[in-house]
Amino acid sequence: MEISSKKKEAYFTATQMQLVSTRFFSNRSARIAGSVLLFMIIVSVFSGFLSPYDPTIAGRDKEYENGSPQMPMFWDENGFSLRPFIHTKTKYRGADTNFRWVYKIDTEKRRYVQFFVKGWKYKYFAYSINLPGKNLDFRIPGFTFDRHLFGVDTGGIHLFGTDKAGKDLFGRTLSAIYISLAVGTLGVFISFVLSLIIGGIGGYYGGWIDGVCQMFTDAVRTIPPVPLFMCLSAFAPDTWSSELRFFFIASLLGFISWPTLARRVRTHLLTERSQEYILAAQLCGASSTHIIIRHLLPSFTSYIIVDLVISFPYMLLSETALSFIGLGLREPVNSLGVLLQNATKADVLLNYQWYFLPVLFLIILILSFVFVGDGLRDAADPHKNK
């Protein structure tokens, strides 16, 4: 609502981005979801720093397999301590406990949590890509760090417990979030490029070219994505490295989800193309490229951003489902789907419920994307009366 004339001025001269972000931030659920999302992204990027143990098999804790979560405490029967600490739990089973696993907590010895400890090495921007053929192998050394936020001097501290082999679930969850987000981002990007090309060509030129693009898009869209994906992922031989597989899966995700996005791009283009301001630009003698870049593209940038954010959760869910059945990412790369694979067995469900903790993160991640997407969509829609 325009209030004073000064605010009115600001309203009329604000750029599209400013308008959208103002409307977005005034939406409470979008704000909360946005901050949650941001938090999770930051956490996942710093997963190396935050997790005391290497999430791969190299960092497993042999003495604490299938261990339950250990939360740091500030006080116990011996008194209060400013520094958090944990007790050692040992699993024991014998005839006296009917052969069921029982935990014995050693309350005498305290293991204090230390901060900024040295631990396993983790790298940023270190890539080694092995493509077929010698000339295409390359390796980027990247940065190596070995400081971690917290750790203990003896034994292990496992905030989310450990799995069958002793791998720390906390670290695994954090790195899984990162991988899932990375695959999702790459998939969305590929899908975006594809849909820009096909939807863009169809939408801009119209006529029979559009007709052909439409038919093709609709045909691909009709195929149920998961079965198609399963079919395609079977093409990847097991001999591929995990990085290659990562790119392959991301590309597949992108290849399968471009139709929906392409349709949106085409619709936007079609409506915008026949708007009068385009005609005006053409009459002024502007070239096609100029029109596309300076006029068409900015007009639906906000819509496209909304579409991209909204397609993210589907990407995440697809990847999770596929990794879950073993056709997506695989060990040692772990995404949320891979983590869930282990959570299906009955004895896990009965005894080791902490395997489900990654699920919570998955749900939160998806929900926050959905809310942010909704918030963006409401903010970008100029026809909403406010």
Add this chain to the structure above:
Amino acid sequence: MMSMNALLDIKNLSVQFDTDEGRIIAVNNISLSLNAGEVLGIVGESGSGKSVTAKSIMQLNPYNTHYDEMGEIIIDNENVLRFTSKEDLKKIRGGKVSMIFQEPMASFAPAIKIGKQMVEQLLLHKSINKEEAKSISIDMLKRVGIADADKRFNQYAFELSGGMRQRAMIAMALSTMPKLLLADEPTTALDVTIQAQVIDLMKDIIAEYKMGVMFITHDLGVIAQTADNVAVMYLGNIVEIGPVKEIIKNPKHPYTQGLIDALPDIDNLDTPLKPVPGSIPSPLERPSGCVFHTRCKIYEEGLCNNEEPQLKSFSSNHKVACLKVDSNE
């Protein structure tokens, strides 16, 4: 204007909306009345409260509307503002009172045939059977000047041209023989030639059926042609009310004067247009005292922003709400 057998008598109507930003005043203590066979025009900009007034008569305002206790809308000796039961509400919706809207395309349901909607309304208000309803509807369509009424009866709204749709909407509104017709900007969306036809049609029908009509518009020109009396509204208040010829020849309120001045001068087409300066304030920031003082050319500091003007009789039927206009001049 206040006659004993007024068809419609609105007394002290105040309407507010409860919103997230607080309670907004839409209509501020207005009173007016209308007799059978008369056309009362209500003129004002968007946001002046004219539509809200009309909708209040039929209780069509949204859920967050609050009607003041003191307000009364009397039709046939009943305060329709207090109606709550389904039977009562039916009386004022389509029964004694009918409404026609600005967008005839939008007021017909797109996927239902016109005839079906007309029959549905008739069956709801009159105890007749379907056959009778159908013949009444077709007669009405003919009466409003639609050729091939039988064929049109079975068509959908999108199959009719703009002018025909407007006539069909009028036919539908009149088929139940209401005593009061509320016309909310019925000619605004039409082009000028059709506007003229529709206005003529309305005048015929008003004369024939002796209905009272409340004609809401922002177009003074149309009011001049159709109305007997006119009320000028601004931000929920009536600022001037009286016979139409009198008001147009001798407007007393600065706002009315501004509206009339803003009309293009047909004799001198080169003169620049003179709009009323400024723009209507948001209902959230209602000006103190006289609500028009922020745009008024005879604004007097200390007086106009402090005191709320009341409607005072200027001459027999002509009332003005302005602190700087002497009554009975």
Add this chain to the structure above:
Amino acid sequence: MINFIQFTLTRAILAIITLLIVSLIVFSLMELVPGTCAERYLAFKNTQGSNINVEDIKAEERRLGLDRPFPVRFGTWLKNIIVDRDFGDSCILRVSINELLKDRFYMSLAICITALLFSYLIAIPVGIISATTKYASLDNVLKFISYLGIALPNFLIALCIMLFMTIYYGDTMTGLFSEEFQRAPWSAARVRDFLSRVWLPIFVLGWNATAFALQTVRALILDENDKLYVMAARARGISGMKLLWRYPAKHSLGPVINSLGFDLNRIFSALPVVALILILTEAGALLIEALARSNDQQLAGAIIFLLTATIIFVNFVTDVLLAIMDPRIRKGVMGGN
């Protein structure tokens, strides 16, 4: 009337063209697998111990007709499907695919369509309530539930329910039939057993679809309610249920029906994973078998083809249905009011 026939014909032709493109894609995928059918089968035989040499492979290839050019093979494959309804033989398993698929496909179809119907049966009334209720809290609760439905993947729900069942009932509730009825002929008892188990896959599959449909219906009704013709109808004295059903609800049905095909698509997509978890012995699970274990592209291709063909058909039917219901489309006037 003429318009309608024209419309239906156009739609039919479009559907056929789409089917052709899809079958081309599917067939190409089947062909892209490295190694021909003959090679793989004989390699398989090789691991069993028999000695195979190149001549055997070539002979096998000639027998299967694999030495003919691509268009011919594609044409034959397609012709077999359409004319004879024969999908040929599975590459690895060497049995007729039709045999493998027949019952299972119908079963899958039945489960999926039931899930779809149920989801709309729930979503339409609930969506309308959510959109029209005066109580904002009720609306918020329903909205939240629908968000949950979207965020919680189908397989997760399946897992949770299985967990619950295992802990409290001791019965894992997997499979469509319990042990004794697995291979028995149909009888009243078998039907009862089936019904007592089939609700689980239907519920799990429909969960997601219900959430989406709920949101769609709610948004549509909210949109329509704001439109002038609803107020105009109220102004004519129409109220209550009649008002609701004849005006905004009826006009919202269009997009809902339109999305039926796409919803079915999503359900088909969810089927394999759910089938895996719940250990159902129908086409979805078979698909996973085919791909994950033995890389049998013929089978996979046939399944994908069938699923997609069903969706194309459903789309065609809904298009025609829409034309019947909405006079604007029928009379060739596209677009809204």
